Amino acid sequence: xxxxxxxxxxxxxxxxxxxxxxxxxxxxxxxxxxxxxxxxxxxxxxxxxxxxxxxxxxxxxxxxxxxxxxxxxxxxxxxxxxxxxxxxxxxxxxxxxxxxxxxxxxxxxxxxxxxxxxxxxxxxxxxxxxxxxxxxxxxxxxxxxxxxxxxxxxxxxxx
Amino acid sequence: xxxxxxxxxxxxxxxxxxxxxxxxxxxxxxxxxxxxxxxxxxxxxxxxxxxxxxxxxxxxxxxxxxxxxxxxxxxxxxxxxxxxxxxxxxxxxxxxxxxxxxxxxxxxxxxxxxxxx
Numbered sequence: 697x698x699x700x701x702x703x704x705x706x707x708x709x710x711x712x713x714x715x716x717x718x719x720x721x722x723x724x725x726x727x728x729x730x731x732x733x734x735x736x737x738x739x740x741x742x743x744x745x746x747x748x749x750x751x752x753x754x755x756x757x758x759x760x761x762x763x764x765x766x767x768x769x770x771x772x773x774x775x776x777x778x779x780x781x782x783x784x785x786x787x788x789x790x791x792x793x794x795x796x797x798x799x800x801x802x803x804x805x806x807x808x809x810x811x812x813x814x815x816x817x818x819x820x821x822x823x824x825x826x827x828x829x830x831x832x833x834x835x836x837x838x839x840x841x842x843x844x845x846x847x848x849x850x851x852x853x854x855x
Numbered sequence: 856x857x858x859x860x861x862x863x864x865x866x867x868x869x870x871x872x873x874x875x876x877x878x879x880x881x882x883x884x885x886x887x888x889x890x891x892x893x894x895x896x897x898x899x900x901x902x903x904x905x906x907x908x909x910x911x912x913x914x915x916x917x918x919x920x921x922x923x924x925x926x927x928x929x930x931x932x933x934x935x936x937x938x939x940x941x942x943x944x945x946x947x948x949x950x951x952x953x954x955x956x957x958x959x960x961x962x963x964x965x966x967x968x969x970x971x972x
Contacts, residue, residue, distance in 0.1 A: 725878045732874035733867035736918070740866025743913030744859050762916055763952035769917065770953065774960040778968035791873035794884050795891060796866065796917045797953060804957045808965035820965045824958065830885045831919065832954070835892040836946060839926030842900035843942045846927075847934055 728790050735785070735792025743769055743796070766797055773798035777805040803827035862914035865907065869918040888919050895923030925949040 705713065746768050750761040776782040782802050786793040793799055804824055811823035825832065869891070876887045898904040904924040907915040915921055926946050933945020947954065 723878050725875075728878055729871050729874050732870045736870025736873075737863035737867030737914075740911075740914040740917045741859055741863045743866075743917040744862035747913050748858075765913065766917075766953045767956040770956040771960050774964045778964045791877055791884070791887065792867070792870040794888065795870045795873040795919055797919060797922070798917075799884075799888070800919055800922075800953070801957050801961065804961035805964045808961045809968050810970045812965045812970065816965075820962065824961055824965075827885060828957070830889045831892050831922065834889040835896060835923050835926050838893040838896040839899075839923060839930055839946055840942060842896050842927050843930035843934060843946075846900050846931060847939065847942070 731788060732790045732792035732795075735789025736795060737792075739769075739793065739796045739798055769796075769798050770801040773801040774805040777802050778809065782806075800828055800831060858912050861911040865911035865914035866918060867914075869915070869920060891918070891920045892923040895920030896927050897923075899924030899927035922950055922953065 743765055746765045747758075747761045750756040750764050751758065754764075756764065773782060776785070782793070782798075783806075786799075786802065793802070804827075807826045807828070808820045808824045811819040811826075813819065814823070873887050873891060876882050876890065877884065882890070895904060898907075898920070904915070904921070905928075908921065908924075926949070929948035929950065930942045930946040933941035933948055935941070937944065
């Protein structure tokens, strides 16, 4: 909680905040970090394996092999999400499973499966990007700004 | 073959950064992923992400930060070809496979699977 918010609280509320903070379970940061490293590393190694497979057996170049690799990883993680396996892996791997592109696919798939009871248009269609939306929004906007800045610098004769 | 090792190490390291943001700075996964995408876009604009992909392969291209890099890359390469409007038309050029696949298979998943738990 930010300091600004803290000032508005009554003394009793502040006392409660301290009380709650003391009793909050300590996060096992080190073991979480190690797990994230292993899980993320394994997912990226699988990706590297797929990329290698596409390059060796399907005549893709290093640049074009990225697309089928990402697509296959997404299919795998949608299937794992559907069968309820991805949740268990994510519980163990933390950010190691959230940061790779499989985590992105997992958020899309889990949101659309979860909201299917609300109907296919408003439920699935409307909620599909509930969790993945911020990533696309901020990615696209920051990419736009970066691209414009770079083009402007180039036009002004820099770089 | 050492590419697999680099992919493991670099991919793992990026995930460690994400885990630290979640555990130490108490960010939600959505904040973490958005931040990583923005960082990837900035690194892509500075021309620092592409060497990392060359070095680590999927270790750098599978984590979500490469999404930001690919957005910038698509926008810039299209802008070079067609002028300033290319920033708008090219922004999804490289990443369209990932986003389309996520939408299509996510939707198919919602047709096939029932929510659990």
